[in-house]
Amino acid sequence: MQNGRGNSGTALLAPEATLSPSSDVEPLPAGLATASGSSEDAAVPRVYRHPVAIAISFGLAALALLLFGIKTPATMFYDEGYFVPEARVYLLGPNPNSHANQEKPPLGKLLLSIGVRAAGDNALGWRVAAAVCGALALVAIFLWTHLLLQDTRLACLAAGLTVFDNFWFVMSRIGMMDAFLMVFLTWSLVAFTASIVLDVSIRRRRFLFCLSGVLIGLAGACKWNAIDTLAVLFLVTFALWWIARHPIANDNSSLSGCAEKTRQIGVPVLLLGLIVAPIAAYSLAYWPLCQAIHRPFNIGELIAIHKSIWHFNSTTISNPTITSAWYSWAFNLGPQRALSYLVGNPVVAWGGLAAMAICLRRFWKEITFQEGLVFLLFAANYLQWAVTPEKGIFYYYYYPSVIILGVTIAVALRGLPNRVFGISISLLLLIAAGTYFLRCYPQMAHLEAPWDCAFGCWP
Numbered sequence: 530m531q532n533g534r535g536n537s538g539t540a541l542l543a544p545e546a547t548l549s550p551s552s553d554v555e556p557l558p559a560g561l562a563t564a565s566g567s568s569e570d571a572a573v574p575r576v577y578r579h580p581v582a583i584a585i586s587f588g589l590a591a592l593a594l595l596l597f598g599i600k601t602p603a604t605m606f607y608d609e610g611y612f613v614p615e616a617r618v619y620l621l622g623p624n625p626n627s628h629a630n631q632e633k634p635p636l637g638k639l640l641l642s643i644g645v646r647a648a649g650d651n652a653l654g655w656r657v658a659a660a661v662c663g664a665l666a667l668v669a670i671f672l673w674t675h676l677l678l679q680d681t682r683l684a685c686l687a688a689g690l691t692v693f694d695n696f697w698f699v700m701s702r703i704g705m706m707d708a709f710l711m712v713f714l715t716w717s718l719v720a721f722t723a724s725i726v727l728d729v730s731i732r733r734r735r736f737l738f739c740l741s742g743v744l745i746g747l748a749g750a751c752k753w754n755a756i757d758t759l760a761v762l763f764l765v766t767f768a769l770w771w772i773a774r775h776p777i778a779n780d781n782s783s784l785s786g787c788a789e790k791t792r793q794i795g796v797p798v799l800l801l802g803l804i805v806a807p808i809a810a811y812s813l814a815y816w817p818l819c820q821a822i823h824r825p826f827n828i829g830e831l832i833a834i835h836k837s838i839w840h841f842n843s844t845t846i847s848n849p850t851i852t853s854a855w856y857s858w859a860f861n862l863g864p865q866r867a868l869s870y871l872v873g874n875p876v877v878a879w880g881g882l883a884a885m886a887i888c889l890r891r892f893w894k895e896i897t898f899q900e901g902l903v904f905l906l907f908a909a910n911y912l913q914w915a916v917t918p919e920k921g922i923f924y925y926y927y928y929p930s931v932i933i934l935g936v937t938i939a940v941a942l943r944g945l946p947n948r949v950f951g952i953s954i955s956l957l958l959l960i961a962a963g964t965y966f967l968r969c970y971p972q973m974a975h976l977e978a979p980w981d982c983a984f985g986c987w988p
Contacts, residue, residue: 663701713748746810847921881934
């Protein structure tokens with residue numbers, strides 16, 4: 530069923546990466562792209578024909594939004610009190626009062642220290658690196674959605690919903706590890722998806738696939754829960770490889786094309802990208818830490834550091850007043866006041882769950898790559914907290930799952946009508962999400978009185 534969205538007609542990575550009629554990835558029946566220069570292209574506004582330029586524009590606008598007022602509060606808040614002192618180790622050397630190797634893996638703290646070196650040991654320096662990574666993650670969300678759907682307008686919707694996602698805004702303006710985790714996770718998804726959907730040479734396909742492994746290894750070097758996304762990529766990769774060798778009766782042309790491209794990569798490179806590259810990238814991220822704390826970089830030292838991190842996270846008892854059960858996050862209505870009044874935007878958080886139901890129904894009827902991927906990513910990033918050995922978990926751990934829900938909305942809409950009563954559904958969603966974001970903005974941005982309650986105060 531065509532929905533009339535048309536095609537951007539522009540490759541994301543290189544001219545030869547453009548999907549063409551001869552590509553073994555056939556256009557999907559839900560308004561996905563056709564070949565460049567098709568009759569549908571003529572109906573697409575020119576602004577939508579330059580996805581890379583749009584992605585860069587989103588990134589620059591996002592960076593401006595994130596940096597505005599980022600120095601408030603001027604003192605450390607929430608977990609900045611843990612991570613900023615640990616980041617100083619890279620600048621000042623070992624400090625007996627810091628625990629650079631005990632709370633989280635080191636890469637995020639290294640990036641945080643780069644911000645401190647660039648902007649000073651002040652509120653801007655503590656948070657600027659997170660803001661830059663938040664803006665880069667938004668660019669990745671746009672490109673990933675475009676790769677999945679080959680629809681620039683739906684990619685704009687996913688990026689717009691992310692901008693109005695309170696989780697993205699709050700977690701990109703604080704000196705914690707989550708912004709660094711997400712930038713590597715989202716770009717790993719861009720590289721992974723590009724490797725199995727774009728019509729490129731086998732050499733470039735293999736490079737992109739291995740790059741995705743490197744990036745997800747770096748994500749794990751920020752926070753260990755990146756392992757769940759790696760598990761999803763492992764499952765999806767070998768499911769596609771199996772389908773290429775054992776075609777299933779009800780697969781579609783898009784799934785077959787992705788499976789064939791996965792087969793082209795070859796099992797040795799698949800294992801290289803899913804096992805060797807992540808482990809190597811993850812391990813090398815510890816080298817700067819070992820240099821900073823004057824310890825040898827060897828297997829024995831890495832084992833000791835990992836034992837310390839595991840012991841800290843599996844035995845430390847968190848403050849029960851700021852922890853919450855994982856199953857309560859999806860429908861949470863009250864803000865976490867200590868963390869910039871963090872609360873999910875219901876348009877994204879609840880609308881995304883409805884979109885996930887649509888995607889699951891569609892996947893049940895006909896196995897599709899896009900719907901299957903977003904469901905597995907959401908499930909892995911959410912349900913991991915049901916089995917974590919960590920003694921206390923927090924609402925902000927829902928961040929990766931909510932980001933995936935924003936993309937899920939775009940995936941669900943590709944098979945639905947564009948308009949309701951003549952009004953664009955995408956526009957309605959963006960207006961609703963933007964309205965709620967605006968209502969929360971004064972508290973999330975720590976505006977001073979009387980602006981902090983310009984749109985009402987939380988009870």
